[in-house]
Amino acid sequence: xxxxxxxxxxxxxxxxxxxxxxxxxxxxxxxxxxxxxxxxxxxxxxxxxxxxxxxxxxxxxxxxxxxxxxxxxxxxxxxxxxxxxxxxxxxxxxxxxxxxxxxxxxxxxxxxxxxxxxxxxxxxxxxxxxxxxxxxxxxxxxxxxxxxxxxxxxxxxxxxxxxxxxxxxxxxxxxxxxxxxxxxxxxxxxxxxxxxxxxxxxxxxxxxxxxxxxxxxxxxxxxxxxxxxxxxxxxxxxxxxxxxxxxxxxxxxxxxxxxxxxxxxxxxxxxxxxxxxxxxxxxxxxxxxxxxxxxxxxxxxxxxxxxxxxxxxxxxxxxxxxxxxxxxxxxxx
Amino acid sequence: xxxxxxxxxxxxxxxxxxxxxxxxxxxxxxxxxxxxxxxxxxxxxxxxxxxxxxxxxxxxxxxxxxxxxxxxxxxxxxxxxxxxxxxxxxxxxxxxxxxxxxxxxxxxxxxxxxxxxxxxxxxxxxxxxxxxxxxxxxxxxxxxxxxxxxxxxxxxxxxxxxxxxxxxxxxxxxxxxxxxxxxxxxxxxxxxxxxxxxxxxxxxxxxxxxxxxxxxxxxxxxxxxxxxxxxxxxxxxxxxxxxxxxxxxxxxxxxxxxxxxxxxxxxxxxxxxxxxxxxxxxxxxxxxxxxxxxxxxxxxxxxxxxxxxxxxxxxxxxxxxxxxxxxxxxxxxxxx
Amino acid sequence: xxxxxxxxxxxxxxxxxxxxxxxxxxxxxxxxxxxxxxxxxxxxxxxxxxxxxxxxxxxxxxxxxxxxxxxxxxxxxxxxxxxxxxxxxxxxxxxxxxxxxxxxxxxxxxxxxxxxxxxxxxxxxxxxxxxxxxxxxxxxxxxxxxxxxxxxxxxxxxxxxxxxxxxxxxxxxxxxxxxxxxxxxxxxxxxxxxxxxxxxxxxxxxxxxxxxxxxxxxxxxxxxxxxxxxxxxxxxxxxxxxxxxxxxxxxxxxxxxxxxxxxxxxxxxxxxxxxxxxxxxxxxxxxxxxxxxxxxxxxxxxxxxxxxxxxxxxxxxxxxx
Numbered sequence: 001x002x003x004x005x006x007x008x009x010x011x012x013x014x015x016x017x018x019x020x021x022x023x024x025x026x027x028x029x030x031x032x033x034x035x036x037x038x039x040x041x042x043x044x045x046x047x048x049x050x051x052x053x054x055x056x057x058x059x060x061x062x063x064x065x066x067x068x069x070x071x072x073x074x075x076x077x078x079x080x081x082x083x084x085x086x087x088x089x090x091x092x093x094x095x096x097x098x099x100x101x102x103x104x105x106x107x108x109x110x111x112x113x114x115x116x117x118x119x120x121x122x123x124x125x126x127x128x129x130x131x132x133x134x135x136x137x138x139x140x141x142x143x144x145x146x147x148x149x150x151x152x153x154x155x156x157x158x159x160x161x162x163x164x165x166x167x168x169x170x171x172x173x174x175x176x177x178x179x180x181x182x183x184x185x186x187x188x189x190x191x192x193x194x195x196x197x198x199x200x201x202x203x204x205x206x207x208x209x210x211x212x213x214x215x216x217x218x219x220x221x222x223x224x225x226x227x228x229x230x231x232x233x234x235x236x237x238x239x240x241x242x243x244x245x246x247x248x249x250x251x252x253x254x255x256x257x258x259x260x261x262x263x264x265x266x267x268x269x270x271x272x273x274x275x276x277x278x279x280x281x282x283x284x285x286x287x288x289x290x291x292x293x294x295x296x297x298x299x300x301x302x303x304x305x306x307x308x309x310x311x312x313x314x315x316x317x318x319x320x321x322x323x324x325x326x327x328x329x330x331x332x333x
Numbered sequence: 334x335x336x337x338x339x340x341x342x343x344x345x346x347x348x349x350x351x352x353x354x355x356x357x358x359x360x361x362x363x364x365x366x367x368x369x370x371x372x373x374x375x376x377x378x379x380x381x382x383x384x385x386x387x388x389x390x391x392x393x394x395x396x397x398x399x400x401x402x403x404x405x406x407x408x409x410x411x412x413x414x415x416x417x418x419x420x421x422x423x424x425x426x427x428x429x430x431x432x433x434x435x436x437x438x439x440x441x442x443x444x445x446x447x448x449x450x451x452x453x454x455x456x457x458x459x460x461x462x463x464x465x466x467x468x469x470x471x472x473x474x475x476x477x478x479x480x481x482x483x484x485x486x487x488x489x490x491x492x493x494x495x496x497x498x499x500x501x502x503x504x505x506x507x508x509x510x511x512x513x514x515x516x517x518x519x520x521x522x523x524x525x526x527x528x529x530x531x532x533x534x535x536x537x538x539x540x541x542x543x544x545x546x547x548x549x550x551x552x553x554x555x556x557x558x559x560x561x562x563x564x565x566x567x568x569x570x571x572x573x574x575x576x577x578x579x580x581x582x583x584x585x586x587x588x589x590x591x592x593x594x595x596x597x598x599x600x601x602x603x604x605x606x607x608x609x610x611x612x613x614x615x616x617x618x619x620x621x622x623x624x625x626x627x628x629x630x631x632x633x634x635x636x637x638x639x640x641x642x643x644x645x646x647x648x649x650x651x652x653x654x655x656x657x658x659x660x661x662x663x664x665x666x667x668x669x
Numbered sequence: 670x671x672x673x674x675x676x677x678x679x680x681x682x683x684x685x686x687x688x689x690x691x692x693x694x695x696x697x698x699x700x701x702x703x704x705x706x707x708x709x710x711x712x713x714x715x716x717x718x719x720x721x722x723x724x725x726x727x728x729x730x731x732x733x734x735x736x737x738x739x740x741x742x743x744x745x746x747x748x749x750x751x752x753x754x755x756x757x758x759x760x761x762x763x764x765x766x767x768x769x770x771x772x773x774x775x776x777x778x779x780x781x782x783x784x785x786x787x788x789x790x791x792x793x794x795x796x797x798x799x800x801x802x803x804x805x806x807x808x809x810x811x812x813x814x815x816x817x818x819x820x821x822x823x824x825x826x827x828x829x830x831x832x833x834x835x836x837x838x839x840x841x842x843x844x845x846x847x848x849x850x851x852x853x854x855x856x857x858x859x860x861x862x863x864x865x866x867x868x869x870x871x872x873x874x875x876x877x878x879x880x881x882x883x884x885x886x887x888x889x890x891x892x893x894x895x896x897x898x899x900x901x902x903x904x905x906x907x908x909x910x911x912x913x914x915x916x917x918x919x920x921x922x923x924x925x926x927x928x929x930x931x932x933x934x935x936x937x938x939x940x941x942x943x944x945x946x947x948x949x950x951x952x953x954x955x956x957x958x959x960x961x962x963x964x965x966x967x968x969x970x971x972x973x974x975x976x977x978x979x980x981x982x983x984x985x986x987x988x989x990x
Contacts, residue, residue: 054573086576093567101568103589103665113575160665176575352829360845473977477970479921481928482944482962489955608836612925616948627929630844642833642841650832 001216002028002051002184007064009043009050015288020046020059022240025314028184031214033207035227035248037263038237039284044220045094047237048186052089053081068184086113090177094189096169100161106172107157110141113179144175148205167198171205178209185209185217191226203230224263228252233320236260239285239295242314246321256323258300294325302327339658346654351405353646358404361639362397413640418632423640426625432515433503434621437613438606440541445549446599453556453595457564458583468553475550480609484543484616491539498539499532501618508532540617544609548602555598560591593664600656604649714982721978727971734784735791742781743767746938749776755954773943773957774950782938783964789932789939790968793850794920797857801919802912804858805865810896810904812866813873820870827863835860835918836925843931850933853926857919868911872904906983913976917969924965940965 009021020043028034036044049055051066053073066073068089073081090113093099101109119125120133120140129136138157145153148171161169170190177185187206191199207230209215221227227234227248234251236244236259244257255261262280282299294300297307306326314322315330323330388394395403407414413423452472456465492500504510504517510529513520518537521530563569564587572586573579611623618624622641629637715722734741744767753776757764764771770779812820830838842856876882877900885899926932927941935942940961947957 049570052574054570056570082576082578084576085574091571091574093571095567098567099571101572101586101590103593103663112577116576116581162666173571176571349829349832352825353832356829356833357841360841473973474970477917477966477973479924479962479965479969481925481941482958482966485944485948485951485958485962489951489959493952493955604834608834611836611840612928615929626840630840631930633844635844638841638844642837645837646833649834649837653832 001030001069002026002218003065003067004047004051005065005067007047007050007066008062009046009055009059010062011059013058013288015286018287019240019290020287021050021061024064024237024240024242026235026242026245028216028218030183031210031216032233033210033217033219033231035231035234036218036220036237037222037224037227037234039222041284041287042237043240043287044222044237045188048091048188048218048220051186052085052091054085083117086177086182087117087119087180088182089184089186090180090182091186091188092170092173092177092190095193096166096173097161097193099173100164100169102161105158105160106164107138107141107145109161110144110172110175110179111137113176114140117180119180140179141175144179145172148172148175148178149201150175166194167201170194170198170202174202174205174209178213178215181213181215183214183216185215187217187219189220189222192222199226206230224252225267236263239287239290241295241324242322243296243324244322245314246318250318250321256317256321256328257296257325258302258327259296262299262301335661338661342654342657342661346650350647350650353650354405354408354643355401357639357643357646358401361635362400408643413643414636416629416634416637418629418634419637423637426637427622427640427644429515430620430622430625433619434610434614434623436516436518436537437540437544437610437619437621438603440537441543441545441548441606442599442602443545444541445545445552445602448545449549449552450556450592450595453553454560454583454588454591456553456557457560457591460561465557469557472550472553475546476554478546478550480543480547481612481616483546484539484613487539487543488616499536500539503536503620504529504533540613540619543616544606544613547609548599548605551602551605552595552598556591556595559594560587563587563591566590593660596663597656597660600652600659603652603655607645607649711982715978718978718981720974721982724971724974724976724978727967728975731787731968731971732791735787738784738788742778742784743769744778744781746777746781746785747936749773751776753777755950755957757954758956770960771954771956774946774954779956779960782943783940783961785938786940786943786961786964787968789850789927789937790920790923790965793853793857793923793933794916794972797854797861797919797923798912798916800854800858801861801915802865802908805862805867806869806901806904806908808862809866809869809871810873810900813870814877814892814896814900823866824870827866830860830863833860836922839922839926840929840931843926848931848934850937853923853933856926857922861915861919864915865908865911868907869904872907873900876900876903910976910980910984913972913979917972917976920965920969920972 004024004026007021007024008019011018011020022043024043024047026034026036026047036047038044046055046059050061051068051073053061055061061074064074068084073084076084100106114120114137120129120136125136125140129139142153142157145156150156150168150171156164156168161172164172170193174190185206190206191202194202203226206217206219210217219227219231224234231248233246234244234248235242236251236257238259244251244255244260251260252264255264259280262278265278266280268277280299285295285298291308292311293308294303294312297303300307304326310326312324312326314324315328317323317328317330385394404414411424413427415422416426419426452468456462456468459465488500491498499505508526508529510517510521510526510533511524513523517533518530521527521533564583569582569587572582577586610619610621611627613619614621614623615627622644626638626641628634629641715725749772753765753768753772755774756768756772756776758771758779759766759769761771768778768780770783773779773782808823812823833841838860839856842859843852846852846855873896882895882899885895890899923932924939924941924944927939928945930942930945932939932941943961944958944965947954947959947961950957
């Protein structure tokens with residue numbers, strides 16, 4: 001359904017060019033959940049925003065293709081792009097507190113996407129909610145609010161965002177995203193700002209949506225544990241580039257890229273036996289000053305001289321497992 | 334509860350108004366020299382008996398706290414005392430001159446808003462563009478510009494050299510407008526006197542522009558900076574991700590938020606108008622409250638100055654109160 | 670350099686071995702050193718703000734002009750020559766080369782009077798800002814630090830004064846006291862301190878809760894020392910910015926009062942009163958009121974440029990309008 005080929009998004013900054021998304025290739029099948037994992041600032045969110053073509057100034061998509069249902073989004077006219085946003089491709093953001101507009105009622109905000117895309121005029125919606133657009137819209141919004149688990153929807157409909165708790169705000173945001181039955185949901189760290197128990201609720205809500213509507217989801221997270229639990233495939237991103245892509249059990253069970261291995265080792269495990277956590281030493285590199293070669297090389301335990309000099313290609317090591325590392329044999333993609 | 338907050342604000346404003354009245358009273362008593370002596374200077378020689386009568390009339394023979402008591406009691410009844418010079422109740426003089434001043438203030442506000450808000454929005458949306466730079470430079474000039482000097486330059490350019498706008502007054506006597514409300518724009522519409530309306534608006538333009546310029550500059554800067562702030566917010570990205578047009582994003586989602594501080598500032602600018610109108614009315618010979626005060630100052634008509642200063646200060650307190658109340662209503666987050 | 674050496678020396682002493690005076694010097698020394706670093710930084714940053722730099726230069730030129738006015742003026746600014754009444758500027762028809770900007774309605778050299786006018790504006794601006802700052806900051810820090818009745822009284826009084834528009838208040842005071850230099854200063858400062866008070870009080874309230882103040886208290890420093898050497902250096906940046914920006918508006922207020930005939934008095938040339946008296950001659954001698962206004966505008970503009978630059982450099986979060 002979604003095929004990204006060699007997508008690059010760059011930010012010219014005072015300190016130099018930041019390649020926030022560097023030659024990223026990814027694909028998502030219909031109804032699939034893909035986890036995009038990496039540390040903060042590695043370009044995960046920018047990948048999502050690039051798909052929607054909502055890169056903030058001064059960033060720019062400089063190359064690549066993004067095929068959605070067969071047509072390249074990067075070649076679409078602005079109006080065509082707007083028609084897709086919120087209708088076919090919807091996004092859930094990281095911080096619900098700041099993502100809802102504080103001056104509009106929540107119900108109003110959930111209904112807005114329906115209105116812009118004229119959803120209530122469509123045959124499928126008309127059959128279900130009736131011909132009176134106003135009543136139909138409210139009906140639909142209340143149904144959405146119920147679906148995402150907002151209690152006492154009749155009152156909540158008329159409340160402002162600040163009257164909602166963080167978890168409820170995130171539910172409202174998910175309701176906004178779901179309103180037009182999108183085929184693709186881009187979830188940008190939807191649980192990071194929430195408490196652990198709420199996190200689990202939101203994730204299972206997303207899973208339920210995926211199950212019931214067949215919505216494809218790209219879940220961006222910095223938490224490999226969440227991705228492992230929830231996604232069918234995982235893509236690991238480091239400093240703007242993908243370093244490993246594969247099915248969840250392969251990436252978690254037999255990780256091949258040193259960064260993925262390091263990430264897995266640095267997750268504390270809950271068990272009675274005290275295992276030592278092994279951190280990855282060093283820091284996330286400054287994307288502005290990135291030279292050629294493997295960006296992970298300075299922190300890598302198995303680094304070779306060649307790692308610094310050449311650009312390392314993505315290599316296919318089995319049918320559905322790709323790794324970008326010189327130490328891993330395989331053939332170039 | 335909004336109502337509770339509004340009531341609370343009103344109750345806070347009451348002692349402030351009282352304090353304002355007391356401060357004004359004491360300052361006016363601070364002045365060197367006996368007001369009666371001062372008046373004698375105005376009126377020429379006065380006999381001791383007349384002087385005594387005058388002193389009694391203005392209660393100058395009573396102890397200070399009694400004077401204060403009568404002053405405050407009068408204030409409650411809407412009695413601001415009598416003018417030394419004009420021999421008329423101050424309240425009546427104020428009432429007579431108020432429409433001209435209010436009309437000018439409204440003109441200034443309209444001009445300020447019409448110029449400032451679009452400029453503020455466009456400058457923010459097109460940040461760093463030439464238009465942004467030029468208008469922000471203009472706004473900077475605007476906040477540094479002394480109003481009286483600007484008025485004089487406008488008169489020189491538009492009245493003395495180009496003869497496009499009149500330099501003085503509200504309306505030539507010859508137009509013969511029948512006054513009903515005292516607002517010449519309204520009166521000329523009510524009486525269907527269109528030439529008077531045209532002339533009124535022409536007379537209104539330069540003073541309004543002068544009075545509104547500083548405010549326009551402030552509001553434009555304010556709107557721009559709060560718009561820039563808002564455009565950086567996550568909910569703007571969401572609005573775009575919903576598929577809204579850029580126009581709808583700016584006008585619906587951003588502007589509503591950006592105008593919250595602006596609305597408050599606009600109400601507070603009423604204070605600037607009050608301060609500025611003395612200057613502008615003097616420059617343009619505008620027969621309003623400001624002109625009345627300046628005249629009273631020159632003729633050392635203390636009760637009139639005192640009364641007018643109180644009216645100004647109380648209006649300012651009310652404007653602040655209004656700003657507070659408006660803020661309560663435009664910002665849904667206030668729900669205490 | 671010397672301060673630094675002393676510091677190193679004192680710093681090497683274990684804390685317990687320092688006398689109270691040494692401890693104080695040590696702390697003060699650190700402050701000095703920090704401030705010096707900041708100052709170096711500051712000038713480097715100022716260079717990157719060309720507009721602020723220009724503003725600063727013009728303001729300095731104005732101050733020099735005010736100080737050396739008697740040496741600079743080409744003619745006597747106080748006495749006019751009847752034959753020179755409304756003499757146009759030099760480049761105009763009928764202008765005379767020795768009177769660069771022409772003469773006013775009493776035949777006095779306009780340039781000389783404008784130069785002298787800078788004295789009033791600059792001195793009123795500087796003195797009233799300084800007095801307002803000293804009063805406002807002192808009261809503000811004390812109110813924020815001690816709270817209680819002192820704070821209550823000052824805050825209520827400040828609220829009351831805020832209920833007046835500035836010009837109206839100053840005008841009322843001038844009417845009561847009559848024209849004159851010190852009366853003018855009094856009128857401007859009577860309300861001018863309030864903003865500094867509110868700034869200093871607010872900042873003190875937030876600084877008070879920070880760790881370094883707690884640490885100073887724990888080390889047994891007196892209240893006065895804490896206020897002066899702990900809190901003060903941390904709020905001084907905001908105060909400087911506010912002071913600069915307010916100086917521009919105080920100068921405009923002074924000129925407005927002079928314009929209304931309530932300034933320093935008629936005998937001293939002030940821009941406001943020059944603009945006012947030139948108004949009657951607008952039809953045939955535009956320069957009499959326009960040129961002093963230009964001098965005023967340039968000064969206020971430069972002060973504001975400097976102030977905004979200072980805000981960007983010293984205290985970007987400060988919002989004043």
